[in-house]
Amino acid sequence: MALPIMGEMSEGQRGSLIYIMETIIKLTNINKVYRTEEIETQALENVNIEVEKGEFLSVMGPSGCGKSTLLNIMGLLDEPTSGEIELCGTKISPKLSDERLAEFRNKTLGFVFQSFHLISSLNVIDNVQLPLLYRGVGYSERIRRAKEVIDRVGLSHRMKHTPVQLSGGQCQRVAIARAIIGNPEIILADEPTGNLDSKMGADILGLLKQLNEEDGRTIVMVTHNEQQAMQTKRIIKFLDGRQIM
Amino acid sequence: MEKTINKQSGWQLPSQLWGRGSLYLRQAFALIKEDKQFSFIYIAGTAVAIASAMVVALVLHIRMGNIYPEVNRDRTIYVGSNFTRSDGEYIGFSGYSPQAVEEMFSKLECAEVVSAVIGPEYVFHFTVCKEIGQQEVSVSPKFTDPNFFRLYEFKFVEGKSYNEKNLKNADRCVVITDALARKLYGTTQGVVGQSMQLDYLPYRVVGVVKEVSPLLKDSAADIYMPYTVQDQWARLQDGRVGYVGSLEVRVLLKKGYTREMLMDELEPYKAKYLSMLKSTTKEDWNWYIQVRPHWRKTLNFFGEEVNDASTTDLLANLSMPALFMLLLLLLPAINLSGMVSNQMEARVAEMGIRKAFGAKKRVLLNEVIQENLVLTLCGGIVGYLLSWLFITAVHNSAVFLLLFNREEDPVENVSLQLDMFFTPTLFLIAFVCCAVLNLMAALIPAWKSLKKPIVESLNQKK
Ligand SMILES: Nc1ncnc2c1ncn2[C@@H]1O[C@H](COP(=O)(O)OP(=O)(O)OP(=O)(O)O)[C@@H](O)[C@H]1O
Ligand SMILES: [Mg+2]
Numbered sequence: 001m002a003l004p005i006m007g008e009m010s011e012g013q014r015g016s017l018i019y020i021m022e023t024i025i026k027l028t029n030i031n032k033v034y035r036t037e038e039i040e041t042q043a044l045e046n047v048n049i050e051v052e053k054g055e056f057l058s059v060m061g062p063s064g065c066g067k068s069t070l071l072n073i074m075g076l077l078d079e080p081t082s083g084e085i086e087l088c089g090t091k092i093s094p095k096l097s098d099e100r101l102a103e104f105r106n107k108t109l110g111f112v113f114q115s116f117h118l119i120s121s122l123n124v125i126d127n128v129q130l131p132l133l134y135r136g137v138g139y140s141e142r143i144r145r146a147k148e149v150i151d152r153v154g155l156s157h158r159m160k161h162t163p164v165q166l167s168g169g170q171c172q173r174v175a176i177a178r179a180i181i182g183n184p185e186i187i188l189a190d191e192p193t194g195n196l197d198s199k200m201g202a203d204i205l206g207l208l209k210q211l212n213e214e215d216g217r218t219i220v221m222v223t224h225n226e227q228q229a230m231q232t233k234r235i236i237k238f239l240d241g242r243q244i245m
Numbered sequence: 246m247e248k249t250i251n252k253q254s255g256w257q258l259p260s261q262l263w264g265r266g267s268l269y270l271r272q273a274f275a276l277i278k279e280d281k282q283f284s285f286i287y288i289a290g291t292a293v294a295i296a297s298a299m300v301v302a303l304v305l306h307i308r309m310g311n312i313y314p315e316v317n318r319d320r321t322i323y324v325g326s327n328f329t330r331s332d333g334e335y336i337g338f339s340g341y342s343p344q345a346v347e348e349m350f351s352k353l354e355c356a357e358v359v360s361a362v363i364g365p366e367y368v369f370h371f372t373v374c375k376e377i378g379q380q381e382v383s384v385s386p387k388f389t390d391p392n393f394f395r396l397y398e399f400k401f402v403e404g405k406s407y408n409e410k411n412l413k414n415a416d417r418c419v420v421i422t423d424a425l426a427r428k429l430y431g432t433t434q435g436v437v438g439q440s441m442q443l444d445y446l447p448y449r450v451v452g453v454v455k456e457v458s459p460l461l462k463d464s465a466a467d468i469y470m471p472y473t474v475q476d477q478w479a480r481l482q483d484g485r486v487g488y489v490g491s492l493e494v495r496v497l498l499k500k501g502y503t504r505e506m507l508m509d510e511l512e513p514y515k516a517k518y519l520s521m522l523k524s525t526t527k528e529d530w531n532w533y534i535q536v537r538p539h540w541r542k543t544l545n546f547f548g549e550e551v552n553d554a555s556t557t558d559l560l561a562n563l564s565m566p567a568l569f570m571l572l573l574l575l576l577p578a579i580n581l582s583g584m585v586s587n588q589m590e591a592r593v594a595e596m597g598i599r600k601a602f603g604a605k606k607r608v609l610l611n612e613v614i615q616e617n618l619v620l621t622l623c624g625g626i627v628g629y630l631l632s633w634l635f636i637t638a639v640h641n642s643a644v645f646l647l648l649f650n651r652e653e654d655p656v657e658n659v660s661l662q663l664d665m666f667f668t669p670t671l672f673l674i675a676f677v678c679c680a681v682l683n684l685m686a687a688l689i690p691a692w693k694s695l696k697k698p699i700v701e702s703l704n705q706k707k
Contacts, residue, residue, distance in 0.1 A: 077601055077699040098606045106603020117598050117703060121279040134603040178602065 023086075024185060024218050025051035025074060030083035032069050032241075043069040044080070045241040051220060053185070056212040058229035059222045061238035067222040068190050070238070074220065075109050075188045076101055088185055106135055110179030112208075114191035116171040118163040124150060124174050125159045131182040149177040153207060169200030176207055180217070187211065189221040193228065205231065276616050283588055284620060290581035291624025291683065292631050295675045298574035299632035302671040304648050305566050307460050308543045310668075314397040314457055315464050317497055318539040320357075321396070322504055323463075324350075324494040324511075325535040336530065340364045342490030349514045350494055355502035360392040361492040363472045365462070373443045373468065375429050382428050385459075387466035388475045394420070394454075396497045397464045402426075404437035404452035407471055411451075415473035419443075420452040425467045443468075460649045463495075463539075487521045488514070508536050578679050582686030585617070589690040590705075596694055597702025606695045613691045614684060621683050625676045 032044040043066045051057055059067050072078040073085065076092060085092040088108055092101075110131075111117075118127050129146040137145075150156055153173040163171055172192055179187055189208065193201030205228050211217045212233075221232065229235050237245040277284045311318050328336035341349070341361070350359045368388065372381040387393075394406040399420075407418045419441070423433045430436050439450045448470070457465040472492065496507060511534050519532055544566065596609055639645045694702050 072698075072700045075601075077703070079698055102600070102603050102605040105601060111601055113703075117594075117601075119595050119598055121595075130599065131602040134599070134605070134608065182603070 022052060023050050024053040024055075024088055025049070025220070026084075026086040027070075027074065028084040028086075030070075030073060030080045030085070032066070032073060032078075033081045042241050044073070047083070047241075047243055049236065049243065051218060053218055054212070054216050055234060056209065056219045056232040057221070058232040058235045059220065059238065060224070060226075060229055060235060061244075065238040066241040067238055069241075071188050071190050071220065071222055074186075075111060076105055077111075102134070106131055107182060108185050110182065110184040110187045112172065112175050112179050112187065112189035112192045114194040116163070116168075116175045116195075118171055118174055118178075120163050123160050123162050124155060124166070127163070127174055128177045128181055130178060135182065145181055146177075149181045150174075152180075153177045167200075168196050169203060172196060172200075172204050173207070176204070176211075180211060180215075185218060187217050187219045189219065191222050191224065193223065193225065201225070201228070274619065276612075277620060280588070283584075286584060287581065287620045287683075288624040288627055290577055290584070291621050291679050292628035294574050294577035294581065294679055295625050295628030295672075296631035296635065297577070298570050298675040298678075299628065299671060300635055301566065301570045301573055302675065303632065303636065303668065305570070306668050306671060307458075308649065309540055312458075312461060313455070314399045315461055315539075316398050317396070320498045320500070321539045322496040322498060322507060323537045323539070323542050324496060324507075325537070326489070327533045327535055329531045329533070331529045331531065333531075338535070339489045340492045341494050342488055342492065345488035345490065345514075346492060346494060349488065349511060350496070353496065353507065353510055355498055355506045355510060356496045357499045358392050358396045358497040360396040360495045360497075361390050361472065362393060362495065363388040363475060363491050364493040367475075367491050371444065373429070373441050373448075375439075375441055377442050377445070382425070384425060384467035385465075386468045386470065387464075388472035389469055390472060393469065393495075394452075396495055399457075399464075400455040402433050402453040402455060403435075404450070406469075407451050412471040412473055415471060417443075417446060417448045417474055418451045418470065419448050420454055420469040421450055422456040422467055423453055424456040426450075426453050460646075462649065487525075488518050504536055504538055508534070511536070574675055574678055575682075578682045582682050585683055585686040586690045589613070589687050590694075593690070593694040593702045593705045596691065597699050597705070600695070600699050601703065609695060610688065610691060613687050617683050617687045618680065621676070621680045625672070625679065628675075629672055 027047055027049045030044055030047040030049075031042070034041040034043055047066075047070065049070075059070060061067055069078065073080050074087075076085075076087075079094060087104070090104070092104075096104075119130070122130075125143065125146050128150055129142040132142045132145060147156070147159070150159060153176055155170060155173050155177070158166060158170060163174070166174065172195075176192075179189075187208070192208065193204050196204060208219055208221065209231065212219050219232075223229050235245070236243055306312075309318065315321070325338055325340060327338045330336060340363075343361070346359070346361045350356070350361075353359060368386060370383055370385050372383050374381045390412050391406050391408050394401075399406075402423050404420075406420055407416065410416075411418055421429075421436070426433045426436045429441060430439060433453055436450050436453050440447050441450065442448075454469075459465045498504070498507065515532060515534055519530075522528060522530060522532065596604075599609060600606075636645075694705075
């Protein structure tokens with residue numbers, strides 16, 4: 001297991017090193033209820049999950065079972081109805097200010113979505129450098145690091161293209177470059193290969209595996225693809241908002 | 246989390262110090278360039294809103310504001326009179342006689358300056374020339390007393406006004422504008438003492454004043470002379486009784502005095518005149534002294550009462566043009582707001598993406614504000630230029646002159662003077678209104694979407 005983070009820790013943090021190292025994501029008694037006018041959907045029911053640092057975890061289950069909801073709650077993109085979230089040893093309380101949450105998302109989390117969610121008006125390099133922009137990194141440094149990660153996903157020759165000028169697989173590479181540029185501990189990928197053909201899907205999965213194995217990033221990936229799931233370190237399965245495996 | 250914050254701050258500070266403000270501005274410009282069509286409509290919409298409001302405001306400003314030489318309009322009162330029959334039926338209006346000017350107005354407690362001018366209804370254009378046989382120039386004259394040049398603060402390029410003695414003796418001396426001086430003598434220097442021919446009689450130039458825009462019809466003329474030299478003067482005094490004549494009286498109130506105080510001071514003369522009238526003509530008429538402040542004379546949206554006693558209708562009168570202005574400003578601005586907020590809603594998903602990757606609400610709102618301010622500012626500048634262009638294009642047209650009651654007495658060329666139109670306050674008001682509306686239109690949807698969980702913004706249909 002690679003531990004790039006150790007050198008950057010203060011003395012105090014080293015005291016709790018074991019805790020941080022062991023469990024990077026901890027969900028306790030998570031419930032999520034969607035209430036619309038008349039219908040009430042229990043998207044997640046009493047979910048308890050722990051993810052170890054450096055894990056590559058697949059989440060599977062039929063459509064509508066709550067996989068995306070789970071990932072969004074993990075990624076602080078949505079709030080649970082009840083339950084506790086702990087990321088990198090920090091309890092995420094609903095009282096945390098927007099500033100702190102934004103900082104947290106910026107530095108700890110990287111997202112890859114099924115539909116890419118690239119900003120269509122920005123070109124590849126501008127899309128990729130987004131997380132650094134909001135971290136206040138200077139222009140030349142942003143560009144340098146963006147070039148680095150774009151190179152890593154193999155898109156150096158498409159730097160100035162906008163998303164509409166790219167194939168689905170290329171878009172997802174851009175999204176992965178964006179997810180890793182800020183060196184986040186955790187990468188959350190919601191069906192990253194769902195919109196891609198099997199060859200491109202395999203490419204993307206290869207990239208994610210590389211990030212996990214070489215860089216030691218913790219990855220949680222939602223997938224419908226049994227074959228892909230088999231290649232990850234652990235699989236959990238959901239049915240009707242409950243973890244069944 | 247702490248560790249990463251510490252890690253960052255070390256090497257980031259320098260770039261942050263210079264980078265933040267310009268970064269947002271650069272982003273704003275990038276956004277503007279991105280959606281060119283939107284930016285164009287935005288700027289055009291703001292420009293039209295500001296330009297149309299500016300044009301109305303400028304017209305009002307020229308009619309109401311303190312503009313050379315009518316720099317004391319807020320204290321200037323125009324005094325006339327009206328007759329009605331005893332049953333109330335209107336007979337007509339009238340000016341005053343020199344006797345009235347002497348008896349009624351010369352000793353007023355509340356007046357700083359009193360000036361008498363022959364009413365415009367008795368004055369016609371005529372032509373002048375340097376010497377008989379030379380090129381004739383059509384001029385618009387005013388027949389005044391010397392006080393006219395104190396009540397309105399004329400700037401003398403050369404010489405000075407004629408004096409009381411000139412008035413009394415009906416001396417044929419004139420004050421002309423620099424524009425006329427150039428036309429007649431080719432210069433504005435050394436013109437005093439020169440002569441000119443007017444109705445085949447020689448006149449002497451005693452002063453040259455800076456030209457007045459013909460839009461200011463109370464003070465504008467090409468040539469000014471004592472009202473006693475008007476050849477019809479004798480006739481204009483005939484037949485009438487006592488105070489009534491062809492002179493319009495204008496009073497500059499001392500600071501702190503009101504129109505009501507002037508009315509009180511004039512009140513005793515009313516009874517006196519009515520008894521004179523009755524004893525000479527046997528008519529049982531009513532006579533009203535009409536005391537109108539400048540604004541009342543220039544803004545008569547609600548018509549004029551014979552008695553014109555109401556003083557509190559400034560607001561009522563002002564509300565019309567103000568409403569009109571507001572409408573002109575608001576209609577395009579509200580239209581624009583709809584578009585801005587639509588566009589913001591379309592950008593909600595993008596804001597969700599930005600938030601997912603660490604944008605703070607404050608930063609995103611800042612971006613929205615900056616982008617809108619930059620666009621509104623562009624629109625404002627374009628609008629200001631547009632209003633200028635518009636006025637430059639139409640300033641000689643009949644419709645435009647109609648706005649200044651010059652339709653019966655057309656002027657050949659309305660020279661535009663920059664200081665008349667340079668009204669930063671008006672522009673600022675219009676601009677601030679637009680900026681507030683535009684900002685609200687953009688910020689409300691942005692704020693609403695930022696309050697929702699990020700997933701909802703992300704999954705919002707574009
Ligand atoms: N915003 C929402 N409002 C109401 N109900 C919702 C909302 N989002 C999700 N749901 C419901 O919650 C349940 C779980 O949805 P979720 O998107 O997590 O499923 P999923 O497992 O990701 O499905 P898929 O494999 O199709 O992506 C579904 O029944 C869905 O209808
Ligand atoms: Mg899903």
